[in-house]
Amino acid sequence: MILVSKYIVPKGYMGIALFPFVFVKELQFKHNNFFVNHERIHLKQQLELLVVPFFIWYGLEFLVRYWHFRNWHLAYRNISFEREAYQNELDLGYIKKRPIWNFLKYLCRP
Template sequence: MILIVNKYLLGKSFKGVSLWPFVILKNSDLKDDFNFINHEKIHLRQQLELLILPFYIWYLAEYLLRLLYYKDRFLAYKNISFEREAYSQEMKENYLQERKFWAFLQFV
């Protein structure tokens, strides 16, 4: 994981984003936020499991499908399986050590 802090690379509503192998943060205070960093590490693992490019294709496709369903960008984002896994597990210190392969599938 390579951390990059740059407030200009992200839109207003983003605090950070994982683009394997980078995690781009809006501000340096986020480096010390365990839950936030763990959330992004979960995304990095998901990206590796899906061999990176298919992750982004799946993520976008699922977002668009959920946007059609919910008709709300925030609800669509929060209900993407990758996000549901990351948000529900971000506070668990050992989650990545115990996580099963393709664990995000249980959140589809």
Template sequence: MIPIRIQTDKKLFRYYTGFSFFIFIFYWKGVREKEIIINHELIHFYQQLEMLFVFHWLLYLLFYLIARLKGKNHDTAYYNIPFEKEAYTFEHNLHYIRRRKLFAWVKFI
């Protein structure tokens, strides 16, 4: 399955340059490193796909809320979500998706 890419005129949620939701990847047209953003969001797409989308979103929210309840600020909570750790670690590796193992994000817990 290949996601549908949608270019937007504005940054998403005020400052995000990319966002993956269901079968769509949204990205801001003003982004400098478009390939990197799309690769980052493709990693999220495959994370969502392997967890049937809904379970990914629920677990993503759970990781975030647990971090916030532990007193972490928004940025720290966001960057410590295992899904984000995997995506940020491999976003510059444009071949990562081809050899990514199922549930690779678990290594980042």
């Protein structure tokens, strides 16, 4: 379910996936198929890791990436979950053919 809420979405972002919802900052993002696909990839990742471990892993990986890059944006873009979502957001059939735990192949890639 996609909900519009400018208060839940962090400043500087268009949306956020919090299983089982996708929150978007503005109504226009709700109708952007590629953006919605990106967030649905995150919902699938969250489901695979039983939600809470996903957020723990996400946060820890962000901290490691931030320590490595010393740049918020680079750290965010290099989180394995984000790498998978950004690389496959244009493939609207990706979720149906996505192998389980596929984000792991993005974990150690340079």
